[in-house]
Amino acid sequence: MAGLEKLRNREYHREPLCKALNNGLFELRLVGKLNTRVLWFFAKNCRIVAIHGIRNKGRSVPVRAIETAAERMRDWRKKSDAMKKTNFDRYLENQLKDPAFEARFGQAGEAWDVALQIAALREKAGLSRRDLAKLLGTSQ
Numbered sequence: 042m043a044g045l046e047k048l049r050n051r052e053y054h055r056e057p058l059c060k061a062l063n064n065g066l067f068e069l070r071l072v073g074k075l076n077t078r079v080l081w082f083f084a085k086n087c088r089i090v091a092i093h094g095i096r097n098k099g100r101s102v103p104v105r106a107i108e109t110a111a112e113r114m115r116d117w118r119k120k121s122d123a124m125k126k127t128n129f130d131r132y133l134e135n136q137l138k139d140p141a142f143e144a145r146f147g148q149a150g151e152a153w154d155v156a157l158q159i160a161a162l163r164e165k166a167g168l169s170r171r172d173l174a175k176l177l178g179t180s181q
Contacts, residue, residue, distance in 0.1 A: 066110055068102055078102055080110035090117060 060068045062080070069079040069091075080093040080102070093110040097103065126134075136142050163173050174181040
C-alpha cells in the first residue's frame with residue numbers, strides 16, 4: 042500500500058519505482074521480502090487503476106502477466122465507456138431500430154436545426170423574440 046501511495050506523487054512515475062511497459066501499462070516495483078509488482082494504468086481524471094499483481098524475483102514481468110493486465114485494462118475501459126450511457130441513451134438506441142421512428146427522429150433533428158438557425162439570425166439582427174413575432178404577424 043505504501044508503494045501505491047507513492048504513485049500520488051509524479052516524481053515516482055519513473056524508474057526505479059515505476060517502469061513504462063507498453064500500450065499505456067506501467068509496472069510498480071515493490072522490492073523487499075515479497076518482490077511484488079503491480080501493473081497499472083492511468084484513467085481519465087488522473088486516476089490510477091491497479092489491475093494486476095504478481096510476485097516475481099526476475100528482472101522483468103512475464104509476458105503472460107502483461108497480456109492479462111492488458112486484457113483487464115481493455116475490459117475496464119469498455120465497462121467504463123458503457124457506464125457513461127444513460128437510460129435515455131439506451132432507450133433511444135433501442136427506438137432507433139424502428140425505421141419509422143428513425144425517420145421521424147431525423148425530421149425532428151432537421152426542424153431543430155432550422156429553429157437554431159432562426160434564433161441565431163434573429164439575435165444577429167438585434168431582434169427580440171417579441172419583435173420577430175410582430176414582424177411575422179404571430180405570437181411570441
